[in-house]
Amino acid sequence: MDSSKLHVAILSSPGMGHVIPVIVLGNHLATIHGVQVTILVITTNTSHEECQFLKSVTLSSLVHIIALPQVDISSKITPKTAIVTQLCMFAREALPEIRSTIASMNRKPDALIVDLFCPSSIPIAREFDMPVYVYSPTNAWATTLFTYCHVLDKEIDGEYVDQEEPLRIPGCKPLRPEYVPDPLLDRNDQQYHEYLNLGIEFTQSDGILVNTWEDLEANTLEALRENEILRSIVKVPVYLIGPLTRPVEPDSLKSDISSWLDKQPTDSVIYVSFGSGGVLSAEQTNELAFGLELSQQRFIWVVRPPLDGGLTNSDDNLLDYLPEGFLNRTRELGLVVPNWAQQVEILGHPSVRGFLSHCGWNSTLETIRASVPMIAWPLYSEQRQNAAMLTEDICVAVNPQVLPTKKVVGREEIEKMVRKIMQGKEGQEMRNKMKELKFSAENALSHGGSSFNSISKVLEEMKLKAQLPIPQ
Numbered sequence: 001m002d003s004s005k006l007h008v009a010i011l012s013s014p015g016m017g018h019v020i021p022v023i024v025l026g027n028h029l030a031t032i033h034g035v036q037v038t039i040l041v042i043t044t045n046t047s048h049e050e051c052q053f054l055k056s057v058t059l060s061s062l063v064h065i066i067a068l069p070q071v072d073i074s075s076k077i078t079p080k081t082a083i084v085t086q087l088c089m090f091a092r093e094a095l096p097e098i099r100s101t102i103a104s105m106n107r108k109p110d111a112l113i114v115d116l117f118c119p120s121s122i123p124i125a126r127e128f129d130m131p132v133y134v135y136s137p138t139n140a141w142a143t144t145l146f147t148y149c150h151v152l153d154k155e156i157d158g159e160y161v162d163q164e165e166p167l168r169i170p171g172c173k174p175l176r177p178e179y180v181p182d183p184l185l186d187r188n189d190q191q192y193h194e195y196l197n198l199g200i201e202f203t204q205s206d207g208i209l210v211n212t213w214e215d216l217e218a219n220t221l222e223a224l225r226e227n228e229i230l231r232s233i234v235k236v237p238v239y240l241i242g243p244l245t246r247p248v249e250p251d252s253l254k255s256d257i258s259s260w261l262d263k264q265p266t267d268s269v270i271y272v273s274f275g276s277g278g279v280l281s282a283e284q285t286n287e288l289a290f291g292l293e294l295s296q297q298r299f300i301w302v303v304r305p306p307l308d309g310g311l312t313n314s315d316d317n318l319l320d321y322l323p324e325g326f327l328n329r330t331r332e333l334g335l336v337v338p339n340w341a342q343q344v345e346i347l348g349h350p351s352v353r354g355f356l357s358h359c360g361w362n363s364t365l366e367t368i369r370a371s372v373p374m375i376a377w378p379l380y381s382e383q384r385q386n387a388a389m390l391t392e393d394i395c396v397a398v399n400p401q402v403l404p405t406k407k408v409v410g411r412e413e414i415e416k417m418v419r420k421i422m423q424g425k426e427g428q429e430m431r432n433k434m435k436e437l438k439f440s441a442e443n444a445l446s447h448g449g450s451s452f453n454s455i456s457k458v459l460e461e462m463k464l465k466a467q468l469p470i471p472q
């Protein structure tokens, strides 16, 4: 390892939705900023998908991955243990391995970056006298809520969803109670307290890196910089360093998908997918199928076993959960892909014009970079907040009248939304807006742009601490 180069370790929680953004960050630091990166991935007995992905992903020669030995929390959880609680437990359980892995490295990292479920490792960085940063692979508004929710906890009585007024985060867009992220919905659940604590731990780092950019979230950034109440809570600097997304890997699309897409006219296909873990009920899957069929638009749909379908994970059975005759009737119109598809490559294909998405932040950024309008269909986590931003603030998405987590969205409404983004004037306006956002995103990341400068500043701080030369 070149000792004149900065060496940064990045710690990832288990799960594709966490590993992907960390890999993207690591590759970006290496290829654009010449940093040597070691990625430590916490693994569990269900990490098969991540391990496969880690083997196949294209990495810069400066990036090295270490999959930590599996951690087991099975004796400490019940079937009801919520996901955030589990992620925090995995991170705590992995502490001894994280410490010993760093200690045994020939060249100790100069700094540590932890993802949003791993701030419990901040004290390890302190032990090794390394600066430590939290990477929040979501937007600034959601990150600010994260750091501020322990204050709301003291200010508000009762459940947040029962509030009549929006929740106030100083200087930021208020949050309507129905958009509150899942982990904050039940104040008696352990994950609520884990979430609050994560937000407090964020502010014990040396800085928070957020996967967004200044032009997209100017108001929130101003609040973080100028609002005195917020500054008294979030005392550490917040750096907007995005949008970092997975690059399109040419020719990597599975042949059946690429040959199908190649046959479709330009700008004619809607892509439908709910992220790495999103699932619908059997009834909603049925309505979505009929809605797509009624719209008579071309589609490519990544289908998962329904939530309540009592299904095995077999790809063949999965198709049984679509309405009878659906595949036959839509043979000329659509392609159904079981479980997983290469999203970035699909979104980047010239025939794709729209995306029905669960609004995970990675998917959102990938869509902006592909400049296609969206149907916002949030399911869990902070996705309702993301959807609010997309539909109300930046106006690049349409949404169902009632949140899909509250009520089944009917086929006619789905048909209408699909037509709106695929055919209507409104869809074209959203598309134009998406193109502007893409341009502004590229500017932010280019040499001298706001995100480029933010990352450079963080890397300079790390180099100063490590007494490495800083180029003039």
Ligand code: UDP
Binding pocket: 016, 017, 018, 020, 246, 273, 274, 275, 276, 277, 278, 302, 339, 340, 341, 342, 343, 344, 359, 360, 361, 362, 363, 364, 366
């Ligand atoms: N993804 C993919 N194929 C799929 C589903 C998801 O490539 O079939 C990728 C997607 O491109 C994104 C990530 O998985 O990079 C999902 O992250 P996001 O933040 O959108 O949602 P999450 O899965 O964390 O809910």
